[in-house]
Amino acid sequence: MSKILININNLDMINEYEKIGITNFLFAIPEFSIGYTKIPIASIPSNAYILINRVLDTESIDKLKRLAPELMRFKGIFFEDVGVFNIFSNTNLELIWYQNHFATNASSINTWLDLGATSAVISNELTQEEIKDIIASSHKPLVFTILGKNQIMYSRRTLLSNFNEYSNLPKNHKMTLKESHTNNTFLALEEKNGTIIYNDEYFNYVKLQQEIPDDKIKFYLVMNLDLRVEQIKDILDGQEFGSSGFLSKKTVYRMSEYNDR
Amino acid sequence: MIDNIELLAPAGTIEKMRFAFHYGADAVYFGGKNYSLRANAKNFDLSEMQEAVLFAHSMNKRVYVTVNIVFHNEDLSGLLEYLQYLSSIKVDAIITSDIAVMNMIREHKIDLEIHISTQASILNYEAALFYKNMGATRVVLAREASKEDIRRIKEETGLEIECFVHGAMCTSISGRCVLSNYCTNRDSNRGGCAQICRWTFDYLDSDKKITDEPFSMTPKDLNMVPLIESMIESGVNSFKIEGRMRSIYYVSTVILIYRRLIDKLKTNTLTKEYQEYALKVLNRVANRDSAPQFFASLPGVNEQYYLGREELSNQDFLGLVLDYQDGVATIEQRNNFKKGDMVQVFGPSHETYTFQIKNIIDESGESIDVARHPQMIIKINCPYEIHKYDMMRIKMFDI
Secondary structure, eight states, X not given: OTTEEEEOSSTTHHHHHHHTXXXXXXXXXXXXXXXXXXXXXXXXXXXXXXXXXXXXXXXXXXXXXXXXXXXXXXXXXXXXXXXXXXHHTTSSXXXXXXXXXXXXXXXXXXXXXXXXXXXXXXXXXXXXXXXXXXXXXXXXXXXXXXXXXOEXXXXXXXXXXXXXXXXXXXXXXXXXXXXXXXXXEEEEEEETTEEEEEESSOEEOGGGGGGSOGGGEEEEEEEOSSOOHHHHHHHHTTOXXXXXXXXXXXXXXXXXXXXXX | OGGGOEEEEEOSSHHHHHHHHHTTOSEEEEEBSSSOSOTTSOOBOHHHHHHHHHHHHHTTOEEEEEXXXXXXXXXXXXXXXXXXXXXXXXXXXXXXXXXXXXXXXHHTTOOOOEEEOGGGOOOSHHHHHHHHHTTEEEEEOOTTOOHHHHHHHHHHHOOEEXXXXXXXXXXXXXXXXXXXXXXXXXXXXGTTOOOGGGSOBEEEETTEEOOXXXXXXXXXXXXXXXXXXXXXXXXXXXXXXXXXXXXHHHHHHHHHHHHHHHHHHHTTOOOHHHHHHHHHHHHHHHTSOEEOTTTTSOOOGGGBOOSOOOOOOOOOEEEEEEEEETTEEXXXXXXXXXXXXEEEEEETTEEEEEEEOOOEEOTTSOEESEEOSTTOEEEEEOSSOOOTTOEEEEOOSOO
């Protein structure tokens, strides 16, 4: 468990995680994170990582610069917006590139690492061969997400409020969307700064850990929304759970490839 | 500032590029057969790219090539040679969001100007400065950029600013959506997007469907006609039209409307009446409603579609003018029209003319009542002097 990094949705869970050997924590923070429970900065322990996964507008980037001195006590920042890297690149903070869906090739990742990023979170819409290739050729140890619900769409719009208003429905900021043709189900969460849509099923890449050289990994990341600590322990110990995502499912993008499947 | 505004058009094919320039575009963007986000568009092969560059430069216009997929390892093969080729034929810039591409250009000292794609979701000046340090000369801002975002990015970076002003929008921040990957296995960030955000969904609370109304999240198209002047004041250098897969009629109509708006602003002759006319024409040509979206305020319920709607193909485009001599126009038919119809002819060198079709002569010289067949060549009497590549459409509105 020493390389597990997990997001914290409730401060009370820290002790429980520590009891099962997880000691690396990632915290979403007010104003700058989206899609996960935000913890007030003052309550976050200093040996933690901060998640800044919003695409930041000008007002927010100005706020972040004012907040910067308060963030210097943390171990590092997982960032989506490259403006965050620009602000903190000359500090001692570890900066981990976590641009959702973009860390899909070794060259991009290594460019970030060569520019000074401490690590990068590999996209998990990749096959296991692609993931292993990227890890093998990385210039520094990477972060590999092994369990979570993927954030698969991020809109600046308040999509649920808009629809509720149109349909005269009561306010609700957490809904399930079901697509009947493909039978896919998604979880939609709306916040002040936009709407996040998750795949409603957890993906579970835990087994892949055995096939990856340990020295090439900085952290195995768990992005938890609603699992209990005991459930997470069981899954990390090998219990069957969730889906294997794209590990064996290569995406296509030309209609000819699609029709040939 | 206004003298240097660029009108940037989509060019899905060489033909569309020629029409875009003819109707007033200053520059076009297109993709090659690989590495471009419209993987299922026709796109340009290498020799077509060279032809496009030569044609554009002969008119003192510019060409930008999209290299804007999010690359997987397998896609990097051949990229270096491709970038070197684009440099050798002197494209004016590439549009990219992947830092691997920027690094390759830098490492190999390839002479290519870099514009950062809207896929990079730039909304703040620190992000823009990062890309400036990577060698970019221009940033294509996220469609979510507000007036203040644009103003500050311009002020703090001095970079050229390109913004979309017209066309379809993603529901998500561009690049931050892989719904297509999950629903269809088609990779949205490599050009395979199946536009799942235009589908409808059941709307459930705790597994219980709470309305029969299908959940929809489709945005109306972007349309910045009412705010063009304000965009210029904010520091926008290039007005970009979306739509590489749209028809020549669509591209020509939209480009001409924005060309005239910009020119009228330059000469201080823009009127409310023209803006209202422009809005009506643009809504009609797309067959969709449109709205300014994020520039002035956060879009809400009125900037999306909710009722299930069919996008019927637009039948307004009646024909392409091939020739005009002594009051007789030669037309290549595109949609049915008949004697007695009121039509309009528009083109870049004159205002839009409205007249009634009094006669139709087919290729064998016979008088006919209806032009029924696509691409049939006919002649009509036209009381106004019109020109090759003008377009004839159904009369939409009084002008």
